Amino acid sequence: MINLLIAFYLVYKKSINMRITLAFSGPAWIWVNTSWLILSEVLASIWYEIYADKEYSSVIKWWNNVFIIYISDNKAFISKNIDFYIHFDDYSLQKNEVVYTIWEKLKLDRKIAKHANSYAVWCALKYLWVKLDAVNDVLKSKFKEEIAEENMIDIRAWYESIAEQKYSLEPIWKHRDILYGNELIAKWAIDSWLEYYSAYPMTPASSIIDAILHHSQDVVFHQAEDEIAVAMSMLWAKFAWKRAMCWTSWGWFALMSESISYSWMAEIWWVYILSQRAGPSTWTPTFTGQWDIDFALCPTFGDIYPIVIVPSTFEEAYNMIWKALNWSDIYQHPVIVLLDKQFSESYATVDKSRLKPEPINRWRLLENPNEGYARYAYETFSQERISPYTVPWTANWEFIATSYEHDIYGKETEDPKIKFMMEDKRFRKIDIFEDNEYNPDFYWFEVINPEARKFFITFSSNRWAAEWALEKKKDFWLIIITMFHPIDYRLQKFFDSNVDKLVFLEQNQSWQFQNLVCSKFSLKKQIIQFKRIYNLYPIFEEQLWEKI
Numbered sequence: 001m002i003n004l005l006i007a008f009y010l011v012y013k014k015s016i017n018m019r020i021t022l023a024f025s026g027p028a029w030i031w032v033n034t035s036w037l038i039l040s041e042v043l044a045s046i047w048y049e050i051y052a053d054k055e056y057s058s059v060i061k062w063w064n065n066v067f068i069i070y071i072s073d074n075k076a077f078i079s080k081n082i083d084f085y086i087h088f089d090d091y092s093l094q095k096n097e098v099v100y101t102i103w104e105k106l107k108l109d110r111k112i113a114k115h116a117n118s119y120a121v122w123c124a125l126k127y128l129w130v131k132l133d134a135v136n137d138v139l140k141s142k143f144k145e146e147i148a149e150e151n152m153i154d155i156r157a158w159y160e161s162i163a164e165q166k167y168s169l170e171p172i173w174k175h176r177d178i179l180y181g182n183e184l185i186a187k188w189a190i191d192s193w194l195e196y197y198s199a200y201p202m203t204p205a206s207s208i209i210d211a212i213l214h215h216s217q218d219v220v221f222h223q224a225e226d227e228i229a230v231a232m233s234m235l236w237a238k239f240a241w242k243r244a245m246c247w248t249s250w251g252w253f254a255l256m257s258e259s260i261s262y263s264w265m266a267e268i269w270w271v272y273i274l275s276q277r278a279g280p281s282t283w284t285p286t287f288t289g290q291w292d293i294d295f296a297l298c299p300t301f302g303d304i305y306p307i308v309i310v311p312s313t314f315e316e317a318y319n320m321i322w323k324a325l326n327w328s329d330i331y332q333h334p335v336i337v338l339l340d341k342q343f344s345e346s347y348a349t350v351d352k353s354r355l356k357p358e359p360i361n362r363w364r365l366l367e368n369p370n371e372g373y374a375r376y377a378y379e380t381f382s383q384e385r386i387s388p389y390t391v392p393w394t395a396n397w398e399f400i401a402t403s404y405e406h407d408i409y410g411k412e413t414e415d416p417k418i419k420f421m422m423e424d425k426r427f428r429k430i431d432i433f434e435d436n437e438y439n440p441d442f443y444w445f446e447v448i449n450p451e452a453r454k455f456f457i458t459f460s461s462n463r464w465a466a467e468w469a470l471e472k473k474k475d476f477w478l479i480i481i482t483m484f485h486p487i488d489y490r491l492q493k494f495f496d497s498n499v500d501k502l503v504f505l506e507q508n509q510s511w512q513f514q515n516l517v518c519s520k521f522s523l524k525k526q527i528i529q530f531k532r533i534y535n536l537y538p539i540f541e542e543q544l545w546e547k548i
Contacts, residue, residue: 018073021081022124024117025066025096026088028056035117036067037347039124041138043071044178044349051076051464052178052347053538058203058286066096071128076348077468080540084127086120099537176349181339184314184350185273185321186211189245190219192322193360196237196244198222198230203285204341205249205275227252231259231270238268239401241365241391243325245271250279250292253299260300260334264426266401267376267387269328269335272306276340278536287536288341290460293512296338297485303423306334307433308484311343312446312463315354316482322358327437329362332386333429338484340507342461342538364388371396374408378421386432430486438490444483445491450498452477456531458505459484459513462539466505469541476503481513487520495521504530507539 024036033054040052049072057063070077085105087093093105108120139148179187186208189197197212197219199205212219220237224230230246237244248256253274263270274296278289296308307327311317317337324335366373366388373396376387392399400410405422407413438444447455448467456466457479470476479502481487495502502523504514514530517523531546533539 018071019077019079020071020128021068021079021083022071022127023066023068023082023085023096023100023102024087024120024124025064025085025092027063027092028065033065033067035121036069038138038142039121040069040178040347042125043069043128044176045138047176048073048349049075050176050178050347050349051078053078053342054345055537056286058284064092064095066092068100075468076464078465078538078540080542084124086123088120177352178347178349179314180207180347181314181317181344182208182275183211183215185247185317185337185339187215188318188321189325190216191357192325193243194219194245194325195242196220196222196234198224198233198237198244198246199248200224200227200230200252202227202249202252204277204344205247205273207345208247208273227255228259231256231272234270235259235263235268238263238270238328239392241389243329243362245273245325247273247275249275250277250285253292253295257300260306261302261304262403263334264300264302264304265403265405267332267426268401269332271324271328271335271337273337273339275344276338278341278534284536286341288461288507288538289534289536290340290462290507290513291510291534293338293484293506293508293516294510296336297516299336303427304334305430305485306336307331307430307486308336308338309444310338310459310482310484312460312480312482314348314350317343318355319358320482326358326361327433330386331429331433332363332389333433338460340460346461366390367394369394369397373397375399375410376406376422376425377408378425386429434486434489438488443490444481444488446480446482447478447494448480449477450494453498454501454503455479455499456503456505456544457481457517462505462507465539465541466544469544473545476501481517484516487516489520492521495523499527501529502527504528504532505539505544506530506532507534508532509534 036052036054040050044050051070053068054065056065068082070079080099080101082100082102083104085093085102086108087105088108093107106123108123139151143151182205199209200223201209209221209223212221222233224233227248230248234244234246256272274292276290276292278284278287279291297305299306309320309324311320320337324337327333328335363386367390369390390397390399400406402410402412404412405414405419407418454476455478456470456476458466459481463480466478470478504517506513509532511530511532531544533543
């Protein structure tokens with residue numbers, strides 16, 4: 001009876017849209033991660049839409065890992081339902097049954113095959129009825145010949161272990177690339193002429209180091225002793241006119257606070273990638289959360305507000321990292337790219353046709369300034385909008401980058417008139433930014449089905465759960481915010497004319513996203529509801545309708 005229900009459920013799902021969820025779970029030391037990635041690449045190679053999530057414990061490295069592959073012929077999704085769950089021990093099942101709804105399960109005996117993780121992959125392939133021909137190229141690209149052949153022995157021996165396939169996944173178009181979030185940010189920063197990168201390993205930002213080193217020999221990388229040194233080394237690279245960024249996570253961003261205040265005063269600009277994780281303190285560091293919105297908006301002491309951008313898809317991240325590096329040069333202003341663990345460590349297929357590179361724009365570097373040139377001249381700012389820059393060792397002038405208030409030459413001052421003038425100069429950069437970047441060709445929010453009257457409103461990786469769930473339900477649609485500061489004021493017109501109900505969706509307890517939007521826009525209280533989920537795991541599509 002149970003098998004009949006499972007079969008009916010799977011046929012029903014396939015009749016709507018092809019969606020399948022597979023999971024591998026076991027201790028880390030049996031290379032479950034490798035199995036999961038190989039299967040994801042095989043499916044991506046025959047053009048399926050893949051979103052892949054990994055959840056792992058930080059208590060003991062080998063305690064339990066679970067890797068979930070969401071397969072679709074349409075768009076990415078995140079669900080609590082797992083169609084086929086392959087596990088290597090009883091604990092792997094007991095731990096994850098609390099979180100996920102598991103329809104069919106298979107416990108593998110590690111003694112059956114030399115390569116137990118390969119055995120898991122081929123069980124999954126038989127379940128999906130993916131032909132073995134689709135696997136050969138991926139294996140050969142991953143392993144040396146003798147290792148690939150050893151794995152193929154297990155493939156041939158155990159491909160028949162699953163008696164009946166549930167699907168028949170034929171190639172539906174052509175090869176697609178699958179990348180993980182940190183890798184794509186690194187790769188695309190390199191594409192946009194990144195020259196210097198500094199970091200200290202910190203989950204979930206650590207893997208960016210491998211990605212930078214793997215994809216480029218032209219980027220200077222510095223692994224400092226702590227985040228204070230990370231931030232300052234990046235600033236000195238900027239000081240020397242290098243295109244630079246750094247990456248960190250969570251509480252360690254606090255160590256960079258003083259450098260942010262200094263860079264604002266000296267107008268030495270920077271790009272920080274801040275990847276959020278669960279908090280507070282240092283526990284549960286390998287799980288997701290969105291607790292640092294307020295911190296990103298006001299990351300240091302003083303009246304300082306960086307540009308904060310928040311990609312919601314991998315394709316958006318490509319475009320935004322180009323913009324972040326350009327903007328830091330053009331506006332001489334701090335830029336934060338705000339991610340979360342789910343975005344940083346998940347894998348997804350990428351549609352390269354949607355990638356939109358931009359020309360490198362570094363504003364103005366003066367190689368031969370006039371004698372007596374004033375770096376921070378207010379008059380220059382008014383005429384040129386942003387002061388041209390020059391680097392140390394340039395003839396005819398002395399470069400001073402001080403953390404004190406200063407006059408137009410960089411000399412320290414406590415003159416109240418100069419203080420007022422220089423503060424106004426720095427703050428007007430945001431006005432100039434809005435004038436230049438908020439144009440009819442680019443909006444910093446996205447409305448899916450603007451004809452609707454009821455909406456969920458969210459950001460970042462929450463989109464992957466919300467978009468598919470709302471498409472099925474049809475009662476609500478979706479607003480995605482992709483810039484937190486300065487938030488796109490043009491959204492007010494849409495709120496005034498189109499919205500009867502607004503449900504805020506975020507992963508923190510203190511309403512940080514909701515408070516941000518409500519503080520910037522005039523919203524009627526009766527239209528507002530909220531959905532806050534902060535239980536370490538990503539938001540699943542099934543959770544959207546609870547208590548709504």
